[in-house]
Amino acid sequence: MPAAAAKSLPTPRHWISLVAIVGVTLFLLGMPAAPVMVRAGAVIGLCIGLWATGWLPQWLTALVFFTLCTLAGVAPAETVFAGFGSAATWLVFAGLIIGAAIQFTGLGTTLAQGVGPWLAGSYRKALVGVIVLGLVMAFFMPSGMGRILLMVPILTTLADHLGYAQGERARTGLILGGIMGTFLPTYAILPANVPNNVLMGAAEAVLGTPPTYSDYLLLHFPVLGLLKTLLLIGVMLWLFPGQAPAQAREPAPSLHLAAPERWLAALLSVAVLLWMTDAWHGISPAWVGMGVALVCLFPGSRLMGEKPLQSISFDSFIYVAGIVSLGALAYQSGLGTLVAGGLLSALPLREASDAAAFGMLSALAMLLGTLVTLPGIPAILTPMAPGLAEMTGWSPEAVYMTQVVGFSTVLLPYQAPPLIVGILAARISLRETARLCLVTALLSVVLLWPLDYFWWQWLGWL
Secondary structure (H helix, E strand, O other), X not given: OOHHHHHOOOOHHHHHHHHHHHHHHHHHHHOXXXXXXXXXXXXXXXXXXXXXXXXXXXXXXXXXXXXXXXXXXXXXXXXXXXXXXXXXXXXXXXXXHHHHHHHHHOHHHHHHHHHHHHHOOXXXXXXXXXXXXXXHHXXXXXXXXXXXXXHHHHHHHHHHHOXXXXXXXXHHHHHHHHHHHOOOHHHHOHHHOHHXXXXXXXXXXXXXOOOOHHHHHHHHHHHHHHHHHHHHHHHHHHHOOOOOOOOOOOOOOOOOXXXXXXXXXXXXXXXXXXXXXXXXXXXXHHHHHHHHHHHHHOOOOOOOOOOHHHHOOOHHHHHHHHHXXXXXXXXXXXXXXXXXXXXXXXXXXXXXXXXXXXXHHHHHHHHHHHHHHHHHHHXXXXXXXXXXXXXXXXXXXXXXXXXXXXXXXXXXXXXXXXXXHHHHHHXXXXXXXXXXXXXXXXXXXXXXXXXXXXXXXXXXXO
């Protein structure tokens, strides 16, 4: 049997996944009168299990989600397909086009040649450099998805330029380090990620006043930003060791941008400027990205090939739409609120010390993210803040701020669409990323959460 055909044969994991899908389908079709929450829970549990294990391709699990929900009438179409109406999903599409244009025009190679000399010399220097670059970008670009999609083609080209071949641990570490650097510590910067913005809007709706940029930064950035960056660097060097990068094969003392590269660089500069000022003009980063994507796709732009969509993989587009829709289903069905309420009822918050309450509320947000994904956490927990404030004796602001400690501690990649999009675009192993997330989350709980608690106390929040 040819090797390619052998690889395409179903594995035991595929058969187990198929049995699980058939079992859930039979349950949904055989129990049409079951409560919506139960039916939604069956689909959500199945899909979270498949995404967490990676036993099926992520896009295929998303299609299973859409099919089961529609076939069994689990929810109305506007909930089942909410992901396709989400700005985050279309930002993914725009990012796929922009990334392809960066590769097609050669702009990624040119930028990598410019950055390469600054990062040459040692693997540690290169890794620290891309992680810090990712963190700094978060202060200028409010969209986590936009940052990751802009960085991935540059990171992959940089890895090539430094001589790290496909499959090398150092190459994986360099690319994944840049992705995680602009993702994990940036929850400490208020407009830098979707969950932060959801928290800001929910706090304003519930309490009348949203958190300010400066208060949010002072409370979270020293520990969840700076110290988490140092923790990430240490974990990356441990899990992804590497040798010093090779010298560039064709060093270029002076870089020259061809006409298509200059045109694309100008477009991206305008996009970054609009992303930085979205609070002023009110245009979603998704539609800024779509504007750039449309220019790239326009015939005669010289920024893409003759049949540009044939060179694009839509796996991540379908997957993110599925993730967003699953979060919408968990919220609309009431399952997320039920789970959060059940966990809260089991927590002895009234009798707990401040340290114990801090840990329990942070853990609640962290665990809830495995069900409703990260953007769903503040939508569910923030309305509970006044009641929790009475139980703990804290201010409502202190209660809802513990969510940041929780949703910045990511257990598995599927919880965060930007992270998934980045590793899919860079072709990084889901298993490697999951291991990195779990190790970093464990160390964050053990090392950073206690430090964060003492920092809150020193500031007078508790």
